[in-house]
Amino acid sequence: MNTRVSGGIKPKHQRLVLIVIALVALIGAGLLAAYALSNQASYFYVPADLVKNPPEQGRAIRLGGMVEKGSLKTRSDGVTIDFVVGDGKARVPVRFTGITPDLFVEGSGVVAEGRMEKQTFVADNLLAKHDENYVPRQMGDMTPEQAKQVVAETK
Amino acid sequence: MHGFANPARFLRLARWMMPLLLVSGLLLSMGAVLYGVLVVPPDRLMGETVRILFIHVPAAWLGMAGWSTIAIASLVELVWRHPLAAIAGRAAAVPGAVFTAICLATGSIWARPTWGTWWVWDGRLTSFLILLFLYFGYIALSGAAQRDMAGGGGGNRITAIFGLVGAINIPIINRSVVWWNSLHQPPSITADKSAIDGTFLWPLLIAALGFSLVFGGVVVARMRTLLADIQAEARLRRKAMA
Numbered sequence: 001m002n003t004r005v006s007g008g009i010k011p012k013h014q015r016l017v018l019i020v021i022a023l024v025a026l027i028g029a030g031l032l033a034a035y036a037l038s039n040q041a042s043y044f045y046v047p048a049d050l051v052k053n054p055p056e057q058g059r060a061i062r063l064g065g066m067v068e069k070g071s072l073k074t075r076s077d078g079v080t081i082d083f084v085v086g087d088g089k090a091r092v093p094v095r096f097t098g099i100t101p102d103l104f105v106e107g108s109g110v111v112a113e114g115r116m117e118k119q120t121f122v123a124d125n126l127l128a129k130h131d132e133n134y135v136p137r138q139m140g141d142m143t144p145e146q147a148k149q150v151v152a153e154t155k
Numbered sequence: 156m157h158g159f160a161n162p163a164r165f166l167r168l169a170r171w172m173m174p175l176l177l178v179s180g181l182l183l184s185m186g187a188v189l190y191g192v193l194v195v196p197p198d199r200l201m202g203e204t205v206r207i208l209f210i211h212v213p214a215a216w217l218g219m220a221g222w223s224t225i226a227i228a229s230l231v232e233l234v235w236r237h238p239l240a241a242i243a244g245r246a247a248a249v250p251g252a253v254f255t256a257i258c259l260a261t262g263s264i265w266a267r268p269t270w271g272t273w274w275v276w277d278g279r280l281t282s283f284l285i286l287l288f289l290y291f292g293y294i295a296l297s298g299a300a301q302r303d304m305a306g307g308g309g310g311n312r313i314t315a316i317f318g319l320v321g322a323i324n325i326p327i328i329n330r331s332v333v334w335w336n337s338l339h340q341p342p343s344i345t346a347d348k349s350a351i352d353g354t355f356l357w358p359l360l361i362a363a364l365g366f367s368l369v370f371g372g373v374v375v376a377r378m379r380t381l382l383a384d385i386q387a388e389a390r391l392r393r394k395a396m397a
Contacts, residue, residue, distance in 0.1 A: 016234045023319065030323040034334060042336040043277035064336055101271030103200050111338055127270045132343040134205060134351040136196040 044111050047090040055116055063092060063121050064111040064129065072106050085110060085121070096123040103128035162382050165239060173375045180368025184213070187362035195354060207265045209359055213366035214258035218286060219325055220367070221251020222318075224374070225293065226325070229318035232311060239378070241311040242385075244318055245297040246377035250370055252290035259283060270338060278331035279339035282324060289321040301381075 034041075044064035045055075055061050063085055071084035080097040083106075094112055104110060109129030114122045191209035198205035228244035231237045262280070263273050274280065296317055300310025332341045343350040351359065 012235060019230065019233055019319070026320060026323055027326075030327065034327060034330070038334060041278050041334075043275065043338055044336050046336065064338075101269070102202075103269055104271075105200075108200070125271075127272055127275070127338060129338055130201065130269050130340050132340045132350040134208070134343065134355045135199045136352055136354050 046087040047085055047092045048087055050092055050116070050121075051090040057117065058115050060113070060115055062111055062113050063094070063123075064109070065092075067104070067106050067108060067110050069106045085112065092121050093119065094121045094123055096126055098126075100126055101128040103130060162239065166379065166382065169375045169379050173372055173379065176368050176372030176375060180365050180370075180372055182365070184362055184365025184369060187358045187365055191355075191358045191362065195358060198355075201269055204265055204268050205355065207261050208355060209362045211258055211261040211265060212359055213363040214254045214261065215283070216363055217366055217370050218251060218255035218258050218283070219328060221247050221254060221370070222286065222289070222322060222325055225251070225318040226322035229315035229322075232315040233319070241297070241300070241315065242378050242381045243374070244293075244315065245301070246374045246381060248290055248294045248297060249377065250373045252287060252294065254366070254370070255283070255287045255290060259287060275338050277337035277339055278335040279328065279337050282328045282331050286324055286328060289324060293317060293321065301384075 044062035047063065047065050050063065065085040065087040068084040068086045068091065071082075073082050074080070075082065079099075080095065081100070082093065082095050084091050084093050086092075094114075096112065096114075104126055109131055111127040111129050112121060112123035113125040113127070116122075188209050192206050195206065197203050224247040225244045228240045228247065232240035232244065259280075266275075267273050293314065296310075297314045300314045303310045331337060332339050344356075349356055
């Protein structure tokens with residue numbers, strides 16, 4: 001087809017080399033873009049981010065982390081709850097008024113939408129974050145050792 | 156590889172491959188999904204909604220596998236100009252888009268009771284929605300290239316370039332939950348361990364295999380149809396000339 005290729009390289013191989021170069025450039029550009037986006041593309045801040053770089057008071061942000069065990073308290077009005085979101089490095093107290101999603105329990109992940117007011121995060125909306133673990137209900141109540149035993153027995 | 160350059164050889168193979176893939180795939184996926192819906196126990200936290208896993212995860216896998224097929228076919232089209240490559244890419248686009256849409260829809264239905272919202276713009280969900288739009292673009296482009304065969308196949312090459320460039324989205328989807336904080340959970344199944352209990356994992360893997368076989372069967376069926384279309388058109392053109 002194309003007989004003018006210099007150096008006797010087959011057109012097929014020339015195309016392959018060109019496409020490999022183009023792909024390397026493309027992947028490099030994609031990785032650079034993803035790296036540059038690493039802060040902007042995150043869906044929420046973790047408590048450590050909020051403590052390190054405190055956002056302006058009243059700016060709408062999202063806070064994500066684990067609901068600390070034993071921190072969840074319902075106020076006397078019955079619909080306002082207080083709890084602490086932690087990520088192992090920092091802790092942020094959160095206040096929320098409204099209906100919580102089913103999966104919102106102590107010790108599980110949560111994403112709260114709202115703003116900082118003084119030292120408290122006031123949430124307008126709570127989203128439960130499901131982790132990567134899928135465990136049947138019967139085994140969820142057991143300790144990991146018991147569950148392992150049951151799995152071993154049923155195999 | 157150029158043994159298949161003659162479509163007749165591919166068509167002979169496709170004639171028995173297609174029903175084999177479709178029947179075995181449908182049996183496996185229906186069995187696994189029914190088992191997942193009727194037999195598997197509810198999840199500790201999610202309850203009954205965990206059952207959507209058996210459709211959502213295989214659909215997600217095939218949405219991404221579909222574009223990987225397009226990317227490989229595009230590379231073969233651009234470098235080796237294999238006559239079946241453009242057809243294979245085009246055949247994979249529609250089922251890939253359908254599985255992508257199924258994944259988005261089932262994920263949204265699952266998210267409402269689990270997260271408390273139908274949709275969020277986090278890294279995983281956004282990049283997967285972009286995948287659906289890329290499919291739409293690819294389908295439109297490959298359709299236009301097909302109608303413009305008189306143009307000497309240049310349209311096929313443009314489509315293939317789009318298929319290759321779009322492939323950059325696949326690793327982004329895969330890594331989105333690792334690179335960025337996202338509401339979507341990180342991967343449950345990695346090379347060395349699974350955070351999914353065996354009770355859920357086995358039906359899930361069988362469903363994924365079944366869905367994949369169905370996908371393969373649909374791609375082969377569509378390749379046969381597209382080849383028949385091209386032949387019919389070529390015959391008409393010859394008649395018009397005579």
